[in-house]
Amino acid sequence: MAFKLPGVIKGLTVPFRTMTQPTVTVQYPHEKEELAPRTRGVIALKEENCTACMLCSRSCPDWCIYIEGHKEKAPPRREGGKERLVNILDRFDIDYGLCMYCGICVEVCPFDALFWSPEFEYSEFKIAKLLHDKDVLGEWMETVPEVEPLEAGAVAPKGAK
C-alpha cells in the first residue's frame, strides 16, 4: 500500500490549527449561554386570561394538563346589567414529566393565556415535583420575552400572539 505522504501529513494540520484557535466550550455552571427568545423551555400561565375552557387539556397529545374550575356569580360589567356567571380556575397543573414541549396548547388557547419562555433550569430530584401548579406557572410569566420583530418581508398574520 503505497504511502502517499501528503494525504496523511496534510491531515495533521487541521488538529494543530484547531489547537491554536480559541475553544468553544461554555463552562455551564459559571458562564450561561443566552438562548433564542422563541426557545420552548417552559410554559407560563397568565391566570387572568384563563377561562377554564379546557381546550388546551383536550388537545394535548400527552394528556399532561389537568384543569379544574367552578362557576361563580360576578358583578355585571355595566351597572344595572344582568348578573354574570364567570369560570374561576381552581387547579391548572402541567406535568412536565409527560410534556413533550410540542406547543399545541399554547397555540390552541383562544384567550392567549399560555406563553412560551426559554427558561430550562427547573429540574427536580423527585419526578412528582415536575407537576407545576397554577402559581409556579404564574412565576414563569416574568421570564416570558416580549414578541420580537419578524424578518423583513414577513407579513404578520392578524392578531399574532
Added chain:
Amino acid sequence: MMNLLFASNGIDIGWGTTTAIKTAVVLGTIPAGALILGYVFLLKMMSHMQSRLGPMDPGGFHGWFQLVGDGMKFLQKEDIMPEDADKRVFAMAPIVVLISTFLVYVVIPVGPSLYVRDLNVGVFYALAVSSLSVIGVLMAGWASSSKFALLGALRAAAQLIAYELPLLLAVVGVVMQARTASLQGIVEAQHEGAIFGWDSIGLPFIFTQFIGFGLFMIAAQAELTQPPFDMPVAESELVSGYMVEYTGFRFLFFFMGEFGTAFAFSAIAATLFLGGWTLPGLDMDAEYMKIVGPIVLFTKIMLIAFLMFWARFTYPRFREDQLQKLAWKYLIPLSVINILVTAAFIVWI
C-alpha cells in the same frame, strides 16, 4: 549513581543503598511519567485539538488534579473478576505488563552518571524487555473468558510481534553509527559527532538516521497499540480489547503500563535520535549537568511524545491485515535498506 553524587563530598554509601534509591526513583518515575503524559497530552492537548477546554474544575488551575483523582477513584473501585475467569492468570496479567515497563527504565541515562545500570547491550536489552508485555496481554485476553477480550488479545499478540522487528532494525543504524550499543555511549557519540567536519551542534542521529527515526516512531506507536495501530483496543468494535473485563486498580495498572511505556519509548527515542540528555554547547561531565541533564531529557521526551499523541488523535485505525502487510512488506525492507545505506556511508566515507 548516588555514591558518585555523594562521593564528591566524601560520604561513601554502600552498593545496597544506592540500588534501593535507584529503584525508588524508577518506581517514582513510572506513575509520575504516566500522569504527566496523560494529563498534558491526553487531557489538555487532545481537548484543545478538539476545540474544547478539557478538565477545568478539579484542582483549581486547569484541572491538574483530574488524573490523580482518577487514580484514586480506580483504587477504591471494586475489583471484579468474571465468574469463570482463570483467577490467578487474570490477576497476574497486569503485573506482567507493568514489569516490562519497569525493566526498560534500567538503561535510560538521565545525566553524566545518572543511570541505573549502563549495560553495553543497552538498546537491545530495552527493546527486548519491552516485548514482555505481549505475554501480559495474552494472559489478560485468555483469562478473562470474554469473546471481546479474546479477539483483542489475539490481535494484540499478532501486532506486537509483527512490529518488534522494524523496531529493532530501525535502531541498528544508530548503533552502527555510534559504534556502541550502550545508551550512554550513544549519547556521547552524538555529542562529539560532526556532520562533514562541522561539529558545532554535534550529530544528533536524527539528521543522518531520519529513516530510522521514522521507522522507530511508527513501530513504537504500534508497540503502544495507539492509533493508527489500536486494533487490539478498538473501542468501536471490541470496546477496550483485552482490558474489557478489568476494573479497579488492575485497570489502573494497565493504564499506568500503557502511559509508562509511552514515556519509556519517548525517552529511548529522545536518547537515540535527539542526543539524549546533553545540549550541543554544554560540557558533558560538568557538575551542573546532573541537574540540567534530566531537564533537557524531559523536554525532548515531551517533544517526541507530542508527535506520538498528535498522530494518536488524528488518525483512523488500520485493519489488522493491512497492519501486518504494512509491517512485513514495507517497514522491514525499508529498515534493511537503511542499514545497508548506513553501512555504505560508514565504510566509504
Added chain:
Amino acid sequence: MPNLIEDVKKAFGNDVIEIEENYDDVVVRLTKAGYEKAPAILKEQLGFDFLSFIAGVDWMPMPVEAEEGSGDTSQPAQPQEMTFGVTGSASRFQVFSHVQSTSQHVGLTIKVDVDENDMAVSSWTKDYPGADWHERECWEMYGIDFIGHPEIRHLYLPGEFEGHPLRKDFPLLARVVKPWPGLVDVELMPGEGPQAEESE
C-alpha cells in the same frame, strides 16, 4: 401517467380488478394470482426496479372505547360504516405495496385483498429480496401469512407476543389505562343547569 395505466393493463390482463390514477400515483388492485406473478412482471417488463414498501391495512371501522355522550373527544371520531379506499376492497384486510422505477421516475401502488378465513398472500422475496423485512412486519402486525417467504419470524415484537397489534380491534393500552384529563368539565353552580350535564 396514462400510458402507465395501459402498460399495466396489458401486462396483467384480466388479473387487474380495478385501476385508478390518484394524486400523480397509479393504484391497481390485482387478484391473488395476479399478485403472485406481479414481482416478475413489474421488475422485468415494466422496469420497476425499486421496492418502496409492502404493508397491510385493516378496513374494520375504529371501535370507540368511550361510551356515548361522555364528551370524550380524545380519539378522532371515525365514521362507523366500513368504507374502502380508492380501488375498493372485497375483504376486511388488504396488502398494499409501492414500487418505483428509478429510470422513468414513476411509481405504482399494488393492492390485493386478503379474505379473513384464508389469510395468506404470495411473498415477493424471490424478485425483491428487500421485501423480506416488510413481509415479516406485515405478518406480525396483521397476521397475514406470506407463502414462500424464507422464514417468517417476529421483526419488532418480542418472541412470545401474541395478538396482532395493528388490527383495529387490538386496544391501545396507553389510552385505556389513564383517564382522559379533558373529561373533567367546569363544575356547575349547585342546582344550576340541566341535571344531565353533571360532571364526575
Added chain:
Amino acid sequence: MTTDSTPMIDIDPRDMHHLAQAQMNVELDTGDMILNMGPQHPATHGTLRLVVRLDGERVLAADPIIGYMHRGYEKLTEYRTYPQITTLINRIDWLSSFANEVPFIHGAEKLMDIEAPDRAQYIRTILTELSRIATFILFLGEMPLQVGAITPAFYGFRDREHVLNLIESATGGRFHPNFNRIGGLKDDLPWGWTGECRRVLDICAKSCDDFERLIVGNEIFQARTRGVGIITPEAGLAYGVSGSNIRASGVDWDLRRDGPDYLSYKDIDFKVWTHPDGDSFSRYWVRLQETRESIKMVRQLLDKLPSGPVMAKVPRIIKVPEGEIWVETENPLGQMGYYIYSKGSTGPFRTKIRSASFSNVSICPWLLQGIYVPDVVTVLASLYFILGDIDR
C-alpha cells in the same frame, strides 16, 4: 490503494435470501463463534443488535435484530388528530426531524387541496436543507470515529451546533422544531435570521473543507473504506436502499429532482452527486459533496426568498376529506414516505410510514457476508441509519 483487498463474495442477490436466513440457533456450532454486537454496542448507533456468526474474524452470516425501540407509531397515528401527529412524526428520524414533517403535511394539504403560500414553501425548503446539512456534518464527523479517529467527531458536533441554534432561533426547538402546520408555518422568521443563516453557512462550508483535508485525503481512511461493503446498484434497489447510499452506487436518482415536485426545489438548480464505486468511501464522499450542494441551495433560496404571509386560510378544526395519498420526499437518510388513508375525520384512518433506514439496514445480511469484524463497523457507519427510523 488496497487493490488486492479481500475478495467480496459477489453472489447474485436473487438467490441470496436462502443464505441470509441462516437460522441463528443459540447453541454453539463447532468452529463458529456467535458474537452479539448490540443492542448496547458503540458501533450501532443506538439499540440495533447484530447477531454475527464468525469464523475467526470473518463474518459468515449477520442477522440484524431490531425492535428494541419500536414505539408503534402507526398504531398511535390512528388515535391522534393531524396537528398532534406532526409532533409525533418528527421523532422518527430525530437528526433531521424537520424533514420528517414535510411529506405528511404535504400529503394532508394535497388531500384538502390547500396550497401553502410561496414564502412558507421557501422557508420549509430552507429548513429541510438546513437539517440535511446538520445531519450530514454529524455523519462526516461520526464515520471516522467508527473507523478509529477520535478528533473529527468533535468537529462534527461543534459545527452542527451552529445549525441547531439557527433552527432553534426560528422554530423554538433544536431537535423537534414542530414548525409545520397544514397550510403553512406556525410563525415567520425572526428579525436578522437570514443574515445569521449566511454566517452559519460559511462556517459549514469551511467545516466541509476541513473534513475533506482531514479525512478524505487520509490514506489510512481510504485503506479502511475503499472496496469495503460494496452495494451493487441492482442489489441496492432490490433491497429498497435509497438516498445517498444508492447514489454512491451510481444510481442517479434524487426525489428532489425526479419525484413529483414538492416544496420549491423547482425554482433552484442543484447537482445530484453520484459515485461509481458503491463502497463505504464513496458513501462518505457523496455525503460530503451533498452537504456542499445543500449549502449552495440554501444560499440560492435565501436570495430568492419572496415576501408575504406564511399561513394560508385554514379552518380552525382541520377535517381532511375522504381519500388516500402516497407522498414521498428525499430525506437526508433516503426516501421518506407516508401512505395516508383518510375517512374525512380530524385524524387519519391509517398511515403507513415508509422510513429510509428500515430498508437501508435490511441489506445488511447480504452486505456483511464474508468481511472482517472491523469492516462490519465501517459498513454500518457508512450506511448511516437512525434507530428511530428503523423501528418506528
